[in-house]
Amino acid sequence: MHRTPLGSARIALGLAVLACAVPMAVPLTVLLTAPLAVPRAQAMGVRSPAPPPAQADFVPDEVIVRFRPQVSAAALAALLRELGLVIRKPLGPERAYLLGITDGSAVPAMVERLQARAEVESAAPNRISRLNPPLPPQPIRKPE
């Protein structure tokens, strides 16, 4: 099952009828002019002549790596030099780092190379989590 692209909800947000002042007293009928069964972008009248920019699943030049406990600092530095990696920042757990790829290698290929190394406990892309609201915010009505 495919997940709803984040972009669709975001486009809808742009044109959603939304009163921001408090109290917000937008008539309900205005809010219901776009049946949910209709594709949201179409219902909202969004013009979109060009395809939206691609949505990346992970950061293109970063990997998350945790090294094995016995790896020395010298061995770590040598490994990074060999693979063209730099430390961007240490992460919370011990021996875990966000590494930057400096030689232009693709992330999946770099992850494979790292996973094949004895010094590496785990290696993975730096994946990107999204928000995925089914609808944009809607005005809250003052109690009648």
Added chain:
Amino acid sequence: MNPDASAVRQGCDRAPIPPEPPMPERPIPSLRRLRPALLLVLLLLTLPMAGSAQDAVPLRSVPLNSGSLDAVPLDSRGRPVYAPGEVLVQLQPGLTPASIGAPANALAWGSSPLDTGSRPLHAGPHGALHRLHLAPGTNVEAALAALRADPAVQSASPNYYNYPLLVPADTFYSQQWALNNSGQYTGGTYPTHDGQTPSHMNGAIPGDDIDAQRAWDVPTSGASTGSGMIVAVIDTGVDYTHPDLATQMWNGLLPNGSPAALCPGPPTTPPSPPSPPSGPPSQHGGCDITDGTNDPAPTVFTGESSHGTHVAGIIAAANQNGANNSGIVGIAFNAKIMALQVLQDDPTMADPLHPGQRIPDPNYGATDADIISAISYAAQNGATVINMSLGRPGTEDLVMTTAIQGAIMAGVVLVAAAGNSNADNDISSNALWPANYAAVPTTAAGFISVAASDQADQRASFSDYGLNSVSIAAPGVNIGSSVNLSNDPTCTSPPCVGWAYESGTSQASPTVAGVVALLRGAFPALTPTEVKQRILDTGDALPVGPATLPCFVASNKRVNAYNALALPPNTVVPASCTPPPPPSTSSSSSKTGCLVTWLTEDWLPRRALDPLRQVRGFLWQRGEWGRELVRGYYRESGRIIAWLEAARAAAQAGVRTAVI
């Protein structure tokens, strides 16, 4: 064992539910251990209570003046929970207070014309109820312990004070159906479960809520409004100037009062030197993990970047703040928000086709690395709950697994949104992380994933689900909370800071996080594992019927804050107690209640080789303990006699027996 998996068996496979104690102070045998014995037990429903008095062990000597009147516990607002110096006692039938064997110099009844031995507060064939005044300096708890051990006494309890219930005066409180569902029309735009538009909210079922209003008034040993709890919101950042949140932000101190760690600095690339930590989190209640500053608010506020502000409000928006009691009230309104921003400051980008205009940035998101850093920072700096209303597909990240394990070991409960794709997260290709850590054996114990339900306890049409990977449901449709939309295209009259409805598991997750904060504030000694189990055990059973999936979360429950705080420890609200409706009737009116029974061990003569055990059955209906339907005793070597008759009678009255 994965608590979720256990709950699946309880809720959906209709397996027997473990026995639970009516009284926390009495040890309870395992139902599984007793089940063979139950097939043989002799149940004597009409055994006179007076008989137990004859066989009871002698009254133990309890020092009654071991405490002082100052020991009366206070509720979350500093009021005494019960009256000092007096107790309520129900005697065995036919007895008077003179039958009580406690030392005469410790108890003194009859000092009031209303509660003399001849004038009980209530008299009846089942025993008289008396108010006893204790001798000066007598500790109530010590007196209760002595009285409960006395064979002349059926029950003894404090004389609890009753206070006006907390009903927030916040402007939009009446619209917060998740906290107190009266069947109100909330004005949102999401269709109800029956496919009707919100103008036809007949599908709403009053009471299908988390019962927050009653939870705030539960007298507990700790605070039942989240006092002292720090809830980390790993999200888009929080508008810490919002009128409902400005007073609710974390002050940057650890629970012991010392300053928390500085916010981590930004990442660097050699040969640049590693960046030093940035400023203290106390300035704005958290950290921006993405750029390494201590300003955890987006610079551009749109509907999307306001996400974290909405989430924070659900958890801990101020109660009755401002001159006009503006806005909403958060579930744990005395907790503090630790804002940890993991999405960029600006959710938009320049429109390549239309210079000068901006469009949503498709790469607006949170990286695993920043979420890992945020989890670790929260765990090391005093957070007791972490909420994560975001997610990604793919596979588990082992470094994040380690970070989550570390957080749980540090005493943190993690809560995450199950996702909004109407997908089964149990299918590996649909797995959503971090929510699916609720099903990873090494992290499941303290990690809760949350689906969204609507105002009739139906699964929201968008909500992800999973009998293994999604722990529990919570309200997630038309949830009103705080927003800042000052940079949103829809903002025509800035500053556009106010309140709005949003729908999603992003709203359901902080609802559970708020309840966790209440529970941890009330019972600080609970471990993350115990907190999760209690949240799952005490939720309200979701309706089962043709209108929805029979079970869509592991526990088959919707979270209930009152139950979580008020029910005796280890109580399990059966998940399968709501019977499927007859095919010809509506599903919304089929809740007839559930007979919940339990066993108590060694309740009667301890000297007997074959001790009597007690079985009690109460009606559990719509979150309330009702009348006692069954009370009886059995011997393990005996035969079932009356129990089956009682269960049959209950069934004829429309009550299902959940535990036998």
